[in-house]
Amino acid sequence: MAGDILKTDRLVLREITPADLPFLHRIFSDAESMRYYPGIKSFDETALWFQRLAFDSYASHGFGLWAVTDRQSGALLGDCGITMQETSAGLEPEIGYHLWRDHWGKGYAVEAATACRDHALDTFSLARIVSIVRPDNTPSRRVAERVHRRRETFAKTGSPDGGMMEFYLYITDAA
DSSP states (O other): OTTEEEEOSSEEEEEOOGGGHHHHHHHHTOTTTTTTSSSOOOHHHHHHHHIIIIIHHHHHHSOOEEEEEETTTOOEEEEEEEEEEEETTEEEEEEEEEEOGGGTTSSHHHHHHHHHHHHHHHTSOOSEEEEEEOTTOHHHHHHHHHHOSEEEEEEEEOSTTSOEEEEEEEEEEOO
16 A cells, blocks of 8 residues: 555554544543643644654655554554654654554554664664653553663653653664
């Protein structure tokens, strides 16, 4: 299918389309799904998020957030992909993931993020790929610990009041 980027045993990652935004907004407007973010997003904020981290990123970098779909049913489960994010080392490619909560705990995030890691290192020949996770976000930490090889700590703006927060930076360097 056109727009398919990656296939795993259970998933297909493909480019996000505007038709995906209502489902993805369901994640970004859900307080439980956005617990580790400064807050939930309006539909317009969700659309701007994907404009920047998917559509514009595809054009600028050749990668971005991709739709995560069930390989058998084609159902949209959430997003996972590679975006450029500010870290202690400057602007770096980062793997991010957001799944609708019905799909949590099934290994989909690890499967999708691992595929993104390998794609970043092999296809894009990136020297390093990271994931940025809040220390209190245990579910995402568990995913990142399975995907990456090591962890550092760094501070960046991220608290609701715009102050500095400590984050874990999970890192995989190219072999």
